[in-house]
Amino acid sequence: MIFDSISYSINDKHILRGIYLKLEKERIIGLFGLNGSGKSTLLKIAADYLSPTSGSIFIDNINYSYKNHDERYSFISYLPQNTFLPKDVKVKTVLNWFGNSKELIEDSHIVDQLNKKVFNLSGGELKYLELSLLLSLDKKYILLDEPFTGIEPKFIDTMIERIRERKIKGTGILITDHYYRYVSGFIDDGYYLHDGYCKKMNLEQGAINSLINEGYLNSK
Amino acid sequence: MFSYLFIRYLLISIIFSGMIFIVAVIDPADMIPNNAVITISGFGGGIIGILAISFIFNRGNLWVLYSNLQKSKFKYLSLNYIIYISGTILINLISRII
Numbered sequence: 088m089i090f091d092s093i094s095y096s097i098n099d100k101h102i103l104r105g106i107y108l109k110l111e112k113e114r115i116i117g118l119f120g121l122n123g124s125g126k127s128t129l130l131k132i133a134a135d136y137l138s139p140t141s142g143s144i145f146i147d148n149i150n151y152s153y154k155n156h157d158e159r160y161s162f163i164s165y166l167p168q169n170t171f172l173p174k175d176v177k178v179k180t181v182l183n184w185f186g187n188s189k190e191l192i193e194d195s196h197i198v199d200q201l202n203k204k205v206f207n208l209s210g211g212e213l214k215y216l217e218l219s220l221l222l223s224l225d226k227k228y229i230l231l232d233e234p235f236t237g238i239e240p241k242f243i244d245t246m247i248e249r250i251r252e253r254k255i256k257g258t259g260i261l262i263t264d265h266y267y268r269y270v271s272g273f274i275d276d277g278y279y280l281h282d283g284y285c286k287k288m289n290l291e292q293g294a295i296n297s298l299i300n301e302g303y304l305n306s307k
Numbered sequence: 308m309f310s311y312l313f314i315r316y317l318l319i320s321i322i323f324s325g326m327i328f329i330v331a332v333i334d335p336a337d338m339i340p341n342n343a344v345i346t347i348s349g350f351g352g353g354i355i356g357i358l359a360i361s362f363i364f365n366r367g368n369l370w371v372l373y374s375n376l377q378k379s380k381f382k383y384l385s386l387n388y389i390i391y392i393s394g395t396i397l398i399n400l401i402s403r404i405i
Contacts, residue, residue, distance in 0.1 A: 134371075135374075157374070160374045165371060165374065165375065170368070171369075171371035171372050173369065173372070185376070
């Protein structure tokens with residue numbers, strides 16, 4: 088999946104300027120940046136919820152910028168920042184929609200919630216459920232916008248394990264999250280968004296050091 | 308999934324509008340003066356309006372849900388418009404009958 092020269096502007100304000108990014112299968116890319124740097128905007132463009140001012144999205148060498156929305160989703164799945172599940176349905180109904188995959192029905196944390204309505208889940212439980220649902224789908228590319236928000240640490244570890252499993256199965260994953268300590272531990276490549284530009288991070292010097300150098304973290 | 312959500316929303320709309328209809332229009336005990344009927348019908352319309360809004364807020368981001376499951380965008384749009392249009396028609400019908 089290639090983000091080719093993606094630019095996005097609102098009212099003459101340049102959010103993204105000619106972004107080039109390549110998401111390969113069996114790779115995990117971490118996208119970092121300060122609040123408002125355009126991380127979510129870039130994911131929304133990839134997920135076809137925003138149209139770029141210029142630039143194209145290529146999937147397997149085919150330009151999907153002008154293709155049908157549904158066609159693009161035969162390759163990708165997308166976790167937005169905000170919840171996407173209807174609130175007044177039961178968890179078991181939602182699992183049914185997603186095909187009751189083995190990893191879902193064997194997850195004791197989800198099984199415990201089967202008869203609860205989505206509305207009654209806490210923010211962390213809901214995020215855990217949504218992330219689990221998306222990772223159960225067999226797609227070539229997964230776009231995750233702040234997937235760990237609200238999830239307790241031991242379950243973040245479970246999710247990281249599932250993300251790694253998905254990678255081994257051949258999926259390319261693009262993830263953005265402010266939980267940099269978790270994310271930097273399992274990514275293959277890191278990119279830093281600043282002032283509309285996307286810069287590849289030097290992970291050899293350590294992701295944390297690289298984030299300090301970029302001004303994302305304080306040096307102390 | 309489409310029919311599940313649609314039937315669920317539609318049934319709740321019908322139940323509530325039916326209750327309002329019975330109280331405000333049939334008025335079995337003949338206790339409500341005409342102006343009160345108008346007031347109640349307005350109140351009923353308000354409830355339906357609030358319900359329609361609450362459905363819209365309760366639905367989550369159906370577009371993302373439908374996209375991830377590769378369900379047709381047509382169905383997503385249909386669901387939204389059917390909820391909106393059926394709510395509008397019900398409010399109109401009640402106000403015209405009364």
